[in-house]
Amino acid sequence: MSKPVYGKMAEASRNGEKLPVTLWVLLIGLILFLVWAPFQAGLFNGLVLDFEKPMYWAVLIGSLLMLAWVGAFFKNIKLEDQRDWSALFVLIIPITYIIALISAASQYFASNMVLIQSLYAFLFIIGLYLLQNRKTNKVIEITITAVAYLIVLFGLFNWLGQGRTVSAIVGWFTGTVVNGQYTQAVWVDAIGPRLASVFQYPNTYAAFLMAFFFVAVFAITRSKKWYGQALHGFMLVPIVLSLLLTLSRGGLVFLPIVFIVLLLFLKPAKQILWIIYCLIAGIATLAIAKPVTELGQQFHLGQIGDPAKGWIYVLVVSVIVAALAWLIQSMVSPRLDNGTERWASKRLSSLWLPLASVAAVGILAFLLLATNLKHVLPGDIGARLENINLQQHSLLERLTFYKDAAKVVKDYPIIGAGGGAWASIYEKYQNNPYTSRQAHSFVMQYLVEVGVLGFLVLIAFLAFIIYKYIRGYIKADEQNRESYFVYFIIVLSILMHSLMDFNxxxxxxxILVFLGLAGMAAAMDNRPVKKFSVKPGTMRGLYSTLMVVASLILIFVSIRNIQAAGAAAKGKELITTSTDFQEIKAPLDEALKKRSGQPDAVLYLSSLLQAGFDQTKDEAFANQEQTLLTNALKKEAFNKDMYKQLIKLYQTKGEYDKAFAVYRDNADRYAYDMNWYENLIVQSYELGYQKLGEQDVAQKEQYFQTGLAAYQHVVDGVEHLKTLPKGQMQGNPFEITQPMVLNAGKMQFMMNDPAKAVEIFKVGIKDDLTDGTNREIARWYLAALQKTGASDQAVYDRLLQVDPSEKDSIEQLANLTF
Incomplete structure (x- = not known):
């Protein structure tokens, strides 16, 4: 592995000299950022408006760090070797997101994702240069590990009833603490309580825990100090226990896969130690898992109990494991090194234990899935394992997401549908009426967002870094291998789990992944690139100028976006607390001035203007609202809430034909929205019937045909849902409703096709004919039957029993001609 050679800073590190002040400023800023970031809100991704403000702050801080990087490393900027070029290559990733703005399904979300990808690129560049310095590398690694351990302990405190205490500690710098409690640190859903810690999503927390479990195991085997061995050993049980408490099947499935891959990078002595620590951690955790799980479950389900007792179990077992780690490292590890020296010298010696581990994992999986061994686990965990199969809902649902994502990619193949596209566009492509703003696969979601072009750029970048890291790892001595292996563990664990989730x-x-990639790049098998070499002075000026300009642009954009989000939030608050129109409107106008099309501000202002129109009937309010919505929809063409506001406005103004047009023109975007199709069918009948009264037969036919096509879409959709695999749940309700039947049947009747009208009406025949809609369907059904020369005596008798006057109504309908 080539040694880093970045002038005075690297030289200072090797000689034990003090680091320059500029480097300390950058390093301290990055440390504070890494401590601040995870507590800002789990879903912190720009796709959920409630969480976007912390994302803008992150981009702002990252941009300021980039300016500090230019100041610290200006003299070291070159373009002479592969490591230098990787700092240029990473900039292509946000560029692919900028290109995807051309066809973005949501300009708003796509712009947010450009900011996020720029942040990642900045942190990769910063990390690439910082981590080549031995001292700064050590500081950053310690920071990341310490933050991870704090997150683990934070989660357990929440599980064991001290959530308010730890939330008060972090509450002063995060908005995620609401009413004294960190939001959704523990999920409670149909499965039961599930631990999520700062991430607010158990499956992603499982991926995080998997990564840092292996980091802790590695840290034990690397540490030369007894307190380091004991500290990392102490954390093994809390991490494994937290992993079990997430109830994440994906975490349990990917854990052994990642473990086996990591073993391939270790010498036999280290492989044995890793296996020993994994077994110790697993057995120790299982010894206390049941009481700790039950104590937390009782607390979070509102039952009487003292979950704090669980800390006794956790602390006692963790101390025992910490002591064992110290003893093993001090007494067993040296003997293993000597005893396996001959074994390690043999060719392919590092493959033996990983292959044996594959067999062991297979046997263990069989025992857990096919025997009663699963019952040694706490109830919910055992039940989750019992449900792992190819026909399980979670797996089938994910496969559906992937197939639907492939449909999007087919329509947006080259540059994608823009950042955040899945959240905006998935309803158009969905196979069944699920609700999911994430595709549950990093690969598929990335393809949706930036297409094949952007995906190939990312794959090329990842492949280059990983390949060069592995080449460098093979050539390096033990010390250099260990200096950067933590980053490889983090990248491998998170990306592997992300194949089937949205981590x-x-x-x-x-941030962790791109810093991890930076650490791997800092340790890569570095080669000079003479063919594309650029004079240092020229490169220094161009690259530093580019980074400064990009940073200043992102700082400006981030500040305006923070102001817009804050103003929109203030307007939202005033809507519920104030009756002063201008007071409420002012911050919403300010939000839209700072960022036009801000979805929250558009919707709040639209509601405000509509209220003004309702109260005053002043057309100025309606015209302003219509302009606001139509302009916003040019950028947010899939925003259903904006369409609903526009429909409501048209209906309030009595422009029912325009409201109908919105329903009709956007029906394909919401293929399984039952209410959307019901409204479309109802309005098709009402407008068509109006045209019938005006003797406009052509317009009547158009409205009726649109309504009947919508009804047929629902019928076909209901039939399709019957074909879903047995284990897959449908999702949201999607069925033929009584208003659909009544209005579709009437349209068919008035198109002089009573036989088809009978087929439609028959679907809505119910036993309860005291209900007005049911009774009306029955009346039209019997009239249509009479037109065809048929009858249904049972329905006829029940209807007349409820209301004898229906006899005349049926006759009148049967005699109508259209």
């Missing part, structure tokens, strides 16, 4: 949608995990 990379969490900005904090994205």
């Amino acid at each position: 990379m949608s969490y900005v904090f995990l994205g």
